[in-house]
Amino acid sequence: MSDESQPATANSETRASEEPPKGKIGNLRMIWDRAIGYPKQITFAVIALFVASMSTLAIPWGFKNIIDEGFAANGTDIAPYFQQLLMVVAVLAVATACRFYFFSWLGERVVADIRLAVQRNLLRMAPSFFEENRPSEIASRMTADTAVIEQILGTTVSVATRNVVTGVGGIIILFILAPKLTAGLLIAIPVIVLPIVYIGRKLTNVSRSSQDRVADVGAMVAETLGAMKIVQAFGQEDREHRRFQGSVESTFDTAKRRIRLRATLTAIIIGLVFTGITMLMWRGAIGVAEGTISGGTIAFFVLTGGLVAGAFGALTEVYGDLLRGAGAAGRLAELLAAEPGIAAPKSPIALPVPPRGQISFDNVTFAYPTRTETAALKSFSLKVLPGETVAVVGPSGAGKSTLFQLAQRFYDPQSGSVRIDGVALPSADPADIRERMALVPQDTVLFAATARDNLRYGQWDATDEEIWEAARAANAEQFLRELPDGLDSYMGESGTRLSGGQRQRVSIARALLRNTPILLLDEATSALDAESEKLVQDALDKLMANRTTIVIAHRLATIRSANRIIVMDEGKIVEQGDHDSLIARNGLYARLAELQFNNGERSQPKISA
Numbered sequence: 001m002s003d004e005s006q007p008a009t010a011n012s013e014t015r016a017s018e019e020p021p022k023g024k025i026g027n028l029r030m031i032w033d034r035a036i037g038y039p040k041q042i043t044f045a046v047i048a049l050f051v052a053s054m055s056t057l058a059i060p061w062g063f064k065n066i067i068d069e070g071f072a073a074n075g076t077d078i079a080p081y082f083q084q085l086l087m088v089v090a091v092l093a094v095a096t097a098c099r100f101y102f103f104s105w106l107g108e109r110v111v112a113d114i115r116l117a118v119q120r121n122l123l124r125m126a127p128s129f130f131e132e133n134r135p136s137e138i139a140s141r142m143t144a145d146t147a148v149i150e151q152i153l154g155t156t157v158s159v160a161t162r163n164v165v166t167g168v169g170g171i172i173i174l175f176i177l178a179p180k181l182t183a184g185l186l187i188a189i190p191v192i193v194l195p196i197v198y199i200g201r202k203l204t205n206v207s208r209s210s211q212d213r214v215a216d217v218g219a220m221v222a223e224t225l226g227a228m229k230i231v232q233a234f235g236q237e238d239r240e241h242r243r244f245q246g247s248v249e250s251t252f253d254t255a256k257r258r259i260r261l262r263a264t265l266t267a268i269i270i271g272l273v274f275t276g277i278t279m280l281m282w283r284g285a286i287g288v289a290e291g292t293i294s295g296g297t298i299a300f301f302v303l304t305g306g307l308v309a310g311a312f313g314a315l316t317e318v319y320g321d322l323l324r325g326a327g328a329a330g331r332l333a334e335l336l337a338a339e340p341g342i343a344a345p346k347s348p349i350a351l352p353v354p355p356r357g358q359i360s361f362d363n364v365t366f367a368y369p370t371r372t373e374t375a376a377l378k379s380f381s382l383k384v385l386p387g388e389t390v391a392v393v394g395p396s397g398a399g400k401s402t403l404f405q406l407a408q409r410f411y412d413p414q415s416g417s418v419r420i421d422g423v424a425l426p427s428a429d430p431a432d433i434r435e436r437m438a439l440v441p442q443d444t445v446l447f448a449a450t451a452r453d454n455l456r457y458g459q460w461d462a463t464d465e466e467i468w469e470a471a472r473a474a475n476a477e478q479f480l481r482e483l484p485d486g487l488d489s490y491m492g493e494s495g496t497r498l499s500g501g502q503r504q505r506v507s508i509a510r511a512l513l514r515n516t517p518i519l520l521l522d523e524a525t526s527a528l529d530a531e532s533e534k535l536v537q538d539a540l541d542k543l544m545a546n547r548t549t550i551v552i553a554h555r556l557a558t559i560r561s562a563n564r565i566i567v568m569d570e571g572k573i574v575e576q577g578d579h580d581s582l583i584a585r586n587g588l589y590a591r592l593a594e595l596q597f598n599n600g601e602r603s604q605p606k607i608s609a
């Protein structure tokens with residue numbers, strides 16, 4: 001089995017894309033390095049494996065004895081031979097169970113360890129990592145690739161070792177017992193095994209593309225069901241059905257190829273194996289007639305020959321599995337080895353205590369790593385003093401949210417610096433920086449957990465009293481109390497049980513509980529009704545009091561009460577001042593404000609008052 005032989009047969013697209021280039025088999029070391037951490041289980045697994053293999057080989061031997069000794073001895077002392085055979089079977093059963101248990105245990109444990117290690121490493125990564133590595137792709141590595149590794153450790157390694165032991169052990173015993181017959185068997189085995197392996201491999205390829213087609217069907221069903229309202233609203237039922245039909249029929253066509261191959265393979269296996277057995281028995285019968293061989297030896301031969309042939313047949317599959325495992329291990333190793341682009345320096349500077357809450361951008365120029373050609377911020381400077389509220393306004397894409405990304409040090413600017421309380425962000429530990437800030441994002445992220453856990457996310461030691469206090473301040477108390485189980489109510493996936501305004505108030509309460517000196521507030525643009533808007537604005541006013549706040553403002557009320565309004569366009573500050581002075585300038589702000597006024601008057605007349 002050379003390195004070259006396997007990829008040469010990999011003729012289907014899926015297989016080619018799934019398998020790593022040759023030479024990557026060394027990736028499997030990562031699995032071994034982790035398995036070695038469990039020496040007790042490895043020892044038990046190996047002992048069980050040897051005992052099971054030996055017992056397997058002992059079964060034909062038992063049959064030989066029964067035929068030669070038991071039957072020949074007038075039936076009187078036949079019992080001990082059957083008893084011996086039964087004992088071997090008992091040992092085989094227990095040893096096989098132990099082998100399965102310990103190998104599977106190792107497989108599952110190593111996979112659990114890898115998943116934990118990968119997730120821990122992913123948690124260190126900066127957002128840019130997830131822009132370059134799609135979360136769905138990472139999720140698939142954490143599930144599909146780890147499943148392959150589980151299979152390698154739990155099954156492949158055990159199958160390989162067992163078959164090597166059974167195959168080699170079987171041949172040795174056969175040679176000792178009947179060298180000539182064994183020589184014949186050694187020629188017969190490849191003649192039987194190779195065609196079966198060849199077709200078997202083709203079958204594996206077709207089965208894999210068959211699985212891919214089934215996955216396509218699944219993806220299409222999920223997509224259509226997920227967008228059912230859109231499908232029906234746009235009257236696209238027939239088109240969706242036709243699209244689905246295409247996918248289903250292509251699945252059927254691939255399945256037809258698979259079942260044709262399988263049928264052929266079955267005929268070939270039955271034909272070759274039984275022809276082989278018949279020829280051996282024929283040859284043996286001649287030996288018995290000549291008196292050179294006993295009847296029991298023939299039985300022994302056929303049984304052991306079957307075991308040896310099966311063992312070599314299974315071994316040829318192992319290499320392909322190992323290559324697949326190496327690919328999976330390589331992809332997981334990449335995730336494990338990834339280094340965060342943003343990390344704490346070796347000796348981070350501690351941020352001043354008590355915190356002042358000053359935040360400054362000094363001549364910052366920044367382009368996102370996936371968009372290096374256009375800068376999101378250009379020579380941007382802004383100093384926000386402790387306790388000050390600065391509202392940032394500007395058209396879509398002006399770079400407002402980017403300010404928050406940099407303030408939290410999710411990215412580092414290409415030039416210029418961002419400082420918190422005078423400390424440049426790269427000199428401090430990112431965890432310390434983020435501990436001083438609370439973020440109220442535009443889209444509230446609610447976890448599939450209880451209301452309590454959603455509220456105290458980031459402040460896990462908060463008491464129920466503190467949680468209610470924050471909820472009250474965020475105008476969230478009433479609806480939270482009305483939930484069926486109060487704080488124990490389950491918010492469900494994405495918190496779908498709450499309205500938009502309620503979700504925002506949960507988000508505000510969460511930020512209040514964090515009680516940080518700096519607040520980054522990205523106001524939701526979604527239009528709220530007048531009452532919700534008022535409730536949310538009241539909550540925000542309480543949240544902003546006595547804190548340094550940068551607010552990306554969409555609501556006029558916030559803009560008016562801000563100490564300072566920054567107007568951004570194309571990554572720069574184009575105007576700043578208070579509401580009245582900016583209106584008087586009659587520039588970009590005046591135009592934006594007019595749009596807001598007009599919209600406000602049209603949809604929410606009371607608010608503009």
Ligand SMILES: Nc1ncnc2c1ncn2[C@@H]1O[C@H](COP(=O)(O)OP(=O)(O)OP(=O)(O)O)[C@@H](O)[C@H]1O
Binds near residue numbers: 370395
């Ligand atoms: N993760 C990202 N990767 C690449 N480019 C990005 C990324 N996020 C934002 N941008 C780009 O950077 C520029 C500034 O975006 P930013 O999100 O800061 O704008 P914004 O003023 O907050 O807009 P909006 O009001 O629509 O949220 C835009 O051109 C945007 O397309």
